[in-house]
């Protein structure tokens with residue numbers, strides 16, 4: 001049973017690493033960003049509600065996100081473990097996750113924080129925008145997403161340090177992809 005939270009700024013490599021480890025460990029990769037983008041592409045009500053926030057690089061309202069996670073964690077494949085990518089993203093979401101897990105007698109095994117300098121993140125996101133055409137990977141939105149990360153999401157590190165310091169592991173995300181994977185696996189094993 002492995003339950004992991006991948007934490008880090010936009011462009012840190014959470015999605016890439018989560019896909020890799022999800023395949024290796026046989027547990028689902030749950031990305032709130034991917035779920036929201038699917039909803040936008042399919043034009044569902046959720047997608048329509050989320051789109052303007054995502055295009056601006058703002059956080060989508062907590063009640064929408066928490067509903068998504070609650071449904072997803074209740075599915076059968078998530079009973080064997082999971083990797084959360086992009087959630088929680090603020091203290092209210094982290095508190096809600098703790099409540100949800102406590103209610104089903106579950107816990108989380110590791111919070112893995114990927115650390116990458118802002119300048120590197122900007123370059124990575126701009127090149128992803130050019131390659132994949134993600135509409136939020138333009139300079140203005142990228143800068144806003146980084147600001148939201150520093151103001152709203154990074155205080156979660158203190159939240160986890162206060163609640164359970166041994167959960168948290170920092171990994172250098174500014175090294176070749178395979179090296180990051182190795183470092184993550186070491187952090188998970190310890």
Ligand code: ADP
Nearest residue numbers: 010011032033053054058059060065086087089
């Ligand atoms: P990145 O981490 O590169 O910014 P994501 O794919 O994780 O990209 O998220 C894209 C967008 O989806 C965010 O900018 C935000 O608008 C929305 N989003 C994803 N997860 C959350 C969340 N937990 N809470 C609020 N909004 C979210």
